[in-house]
Amino acid sequence: MRPASKSDLFWSFSRLALQGFGGVLAVVQRELVEKKQWLTPEEFVEDWAVAQILPGPNVVNLSLMIGDRYYGVSGALLALAGMLTFPLLIVLALVALFSGVSDLPQVQGALRGMGAVAAGLITATGLKLIAAIKNNPMGFTTCCVLAGLTFVAIGLLRLQLAWVLLSIGGVACVLAYRAIQRVAQPSTKGVQAP
Numbered sequence: 001m002r003p004a005s006k007s008d009l010f011w012s013f014s015r016l017a018l019q020g021f022g023g024v025l026a027v028v029q030r031e032l033v034e035k036k037q038w039l040t041p042e043e044f045v046e047d048w049a050v051a052q053i054l055p056g057p058n059v060v061n062l063s064l065m066i067g068d069r070y071y072g073v074s075g076a077l078l079a080l081a082g083m084l085t086f087p088l089l090i091v092l093a094l095v096a097l098f099s100g101v102s103d104l105p106q107v108q109g110a111l112r113g114m115g116a117v118a119a120g121l122i123t124a125t126g127l128k129l130i131a132a133i134k135n136n137p138m139g140f141t142t143c144c145v146l147a148g149l150t151f152v153a154i155g156l157l158r159l160q161l162a163w164v165l166l167s168i169g170g171v172a173c174v175l176a177y178r179a180i181q182r183v184a185q186p187s188t189k190g191v192q193a194p
Contacts, residue, residue: 001037002070006078009071012036013063013082018090024059026121029129038066041132053165059083137179138172146172 003009012031019027025048033044051061060083067079101107133143149168153159 003036003038003075006071006075009067009075010078010082013067013079014086016059016063017083017087020059026125028059028062029125032066038070041129042135045129045132053169136176137183138175139179142175142179146175 003012016024016028016031019031029044029048032038033041039047047062047065048058051058051065054061060080063079063083064076067075067077069075071078098107134140136143138146146168150164153164153168154161
């Protein structure tokens with residue numbers, strides 16, 4: 001399926017932006033894959049991976065990619081406007097209203113609690129998307145090993161993201177390229193030359 005119109009694209013991304021706090025991965029996956037069906041789970045995983053390695057916020061990158069896919073440059077700009085317009089207005093209003101209460105322990109506690117909820121949503125979405133890598137040309141085991149190495153490198157060893165992307169990401173790109181080449185080439189076993 002695809003967005004019904006450019007206004008559907010704008011308002012859909014506006015709704016997505018207004019549902020997220022501290023990250024909208026769980027909301028984006030549910031809305032774009034499950035509800036609107038603009039992407040398959042596999043397409044979402046692939047597009048999200050590209051959106052993560054591009055500079056800037058992941059979901060903004062994804063909105064640009066999806067907007068461009070369906071409506072070209074104007075769609076990309078509308079999706080971007082949908083992602084940014086209302087959150088910008090809300091943040092400006094919150095800054096004006098609550099600048100004097102940011103040091104209160106209740107406010108700091110609420111923000112820590114929201115951070116924990118956001119982390120839980122991201123973890124739940126990651127677990128839900130594991131099924132999408134079963135169809136990956138590299139194979140489920142290879143994908144899990146690469147994910148595990150990435151977690152160890154960033155989460156435990158605290159290596160810089162750029163080095164992890166260059167090393168583990170580079171290895172993953174080579175493995176994916178080889179796997180795709182194997183799948184794309186027809187099997188020549190048992191075929192005799194004339």
